Amino acid sequence: MSNYDITFIRPEQKAACEIWKKIRDVCKGAEAIKSAGHEYLPKLAPSDKSARNRKRNEDYLTRAVFYAITSNTKIGLLGLAFRKDPTLTAPEKLEYAQSNADGAGTSIYQQAQQVLDNVLEVAREGLYVDYADGANQAIILRYQAENIINWRTDRINGRDQLVLVVLRECIEEPDGYGFKNVIQYRELALEEGRFVCRVWRRSGETGSGGYEVSSEYWPKPKSETSWDEIPFTFVGAQNNDPTIDESPLAALTEINLGHYRNSADYEDSVWFCGQVQPYISGLDSMWRDWLEKNGIKVGSREPLLLPKDGSFGYAQAAPNMLAKEAMDSKRDYMVQLGARLIEQNSAAKTATQASGEQTSSTSVLGICVSNVTEAYGRALAWCARYLGMKGEEPTFVISQEFIAKVAESGMVTAIVSAWQSGAIRDSDMVRALQRLDIIDPGDSIEDVIDTIRNQEPTLIGSGGGNGDD
Template sequence: MSNDASFKRADYTEVLDRWATVRDVCAGQHRVVSRLPCINSHDKSPENADRNKAYRERAVFKNATGHTRNGLLGLAFHKDPTLTVPKKLEYLQDNANGSGVSIYQQSQGVLEKVLEAGRHGLYVDYHQDDGAGGHSVILTYCAEDIINWRTGMVNGHYVLTLVVLRETPEVEDGFGFKTIEQYRELALETEGFVCRVWRRSGPENGGPLAVVEEHFPTGVKGRLKEIPFTFVGAQNNDPSIDESPLYDIAMINLGHYRNSADYEDSVFWCGQAQPWISGLTESWVKLLEEKGVYVGSRAPMLLPVNGAFGYAQPLPNTLVKEAMADKNQMMIELGARMVVASLSSKTATEARGDQSASTSVLAGCVANISEAYTRAIMWCGQYMGVTDKVAYQVNQEFVELTADPQMITALVGLWQNGGFAKADLRAYLRKLGLIAPERTDLQIDGELSEQTDGLGLDDVGVNSGGQPGNP
């Protein structure tokens, strides 16, 4: 039995290296330069150290993995997500974590981390304000900070009964600061949810872990009967660890970088033209050594009978260059094609087909994020006594929808003839970008009822002639 709050699950420790690899590759060259091999590692001389330093400096890193991640983010957030909450929870739109980060910005960061590691976490905390009431906040945790978890059967359902999160808060240290390590235990007990914070005590914080804070978050209706924490995965939101969507591209990207280092090294040592002279006698060699050899169109070179001068240069199609081209093509096939401009024009149907393979993983991640945030907002409402329906939806229309005036006219005519409801028409117009996603039907109806610009609206959506009016 382990009473150590810093205990790490075996399946967690097995994937740390993979997570670190993908995050380093996405971060850029400064984070992966140490992953290049060492030339003649047995040679500890200063000359070999200088050669290895130059070997790393000459290498060129093409960050296809990071650009692919950014391209996927752009596809998901080229339209604002839609947030459906009652007035009491509208503050989440501008301040979801209590530090001024909007729920839109926060969800972008979550998608970025899910694409890198295939795993993230959302925790809902509740703060009692001065006076009456309080407010909920949504906090995010990287995969590396979710070190332990456990599930159990409660009322016939498997639910989270324990989650341990590693945190590194900053504390004042004179004019500077220092970071300390602590562990936040989220546990489900018989009475409900409890949160404990563990820190090390003793000299230089190297002693045993002890509880420094214990609280039972209580909202309007008392303690929660579940842990307000949800995993966000690439495949689903259960506690199991999903594979990183970008791992395969990252590994090929590293191989491409190593090939680049070898190629640039060969270019430096062999790429420059090497002059050669043949047919020299000993006297000519001595003469040239004394006077020097100048190469160029304005420096004619005198040679003995049967002497020759020329340049030696390697062929351009080297093996390393071909290996780089192969890996580049592999990255394109795995999803990096979104950062390579197509030279041929394509129809909308062809564009949809080309993007389907790349966006299928993205669609799964986006759906999981939408589901996780909807659940987190629901917990925010439970703390604050809100029972209204809530929802958060990140865009899943990765191919831009367009509509010409004739199509819009046809849609409005279909609605006027009772083909579908006004709410359905507005929902489609939001997808087309003709109605801002954050504008609700209630807001639109209210503005229409207050219009005094001579459009002749006697009622919401009905004109003076009794026919359906403006949607």
């Protein structure tokens, strides 16, 4: 493949895609894992090509039970991260991002959930800021890790800066009443200090030729001649640089698949050895032939006549606990890896203990949330620059208070007393009560203070008096 081929994929990207597919399949659940056949489950007697062995492997796959442990853990982590609504602080011109951040009706809150979802799965996502001329809006577009196929950095003015990003896009084109998927590539490049965007599509009327540039444009912020950087940022699990990070769910995925293989062995053993096997001993050939000819009925209402010294009994295999023990061991290990939704500790804990455990168990989640918050900060700054809003810094923050704080009555009393005595400002009091969830963190501090100062007085005994004036 030529190095000038726009479809070129970096070697580390190819290697990572194989790992990402496995993690994504595990997060999708049983249907995706089982539809992959024996990709995640070894074959029994693989050298035996007989129809009987094929049927045995089909049954082996069907009976296996896949537990959606990784998926449930990811959903639980997302729930912790978005327990509180993120806060968006933006100028009036950018308020549309609350309901339509990407130009397709996706709010910035929903988009942030999708980004964090992918960062937890494969530790990678991309945000690109473009400009929609028709709506006169800057939009934030997200790209999954698999579609960021190529990139390059260079040292400019003393810092490493992106000079090339190639994004693969799948476009739906009408085909009668249906549609067909068309692959195109978007090249983001920094050439001679100026940002240029090119779209590559296949040539020819039928789209069967090689890829060539179908459109090229040089975006520019309002009141500026050009961009001096590419408005694209990576979002990672460790940091937001171009390096591919390890997935936070990688270790849990491997144990989940091992648990699945143990489950297949266990269920196969239960089916093969779990049924009771009746047997008869002490028969001569005449009795054997007679019973085979007339058949045998087994049950409490069907007496079975046997010759002298004949006996009838049931044989049952001893419980095969090896596979079950392996499953239990992996389950316990998954709990240690953070799968708290599988087995919760019901022991009572103090607020201090709960806070300490939160720090260790959600540290990876905290880093991921910080990276997503930082990436959206950069993206919103680019949006503001596109719209010519200089000096205005929009912010988007996802809360890292993953566990609700317990507000002790003494603490609340102390805060309010300090406020009433003038020891702390109005804003300090509101922030303190917001951190304790006494006041909604999403409320504006100014609005809360205004409500406190201007609320109507409460008349003692109103509505409950005895009618005296």
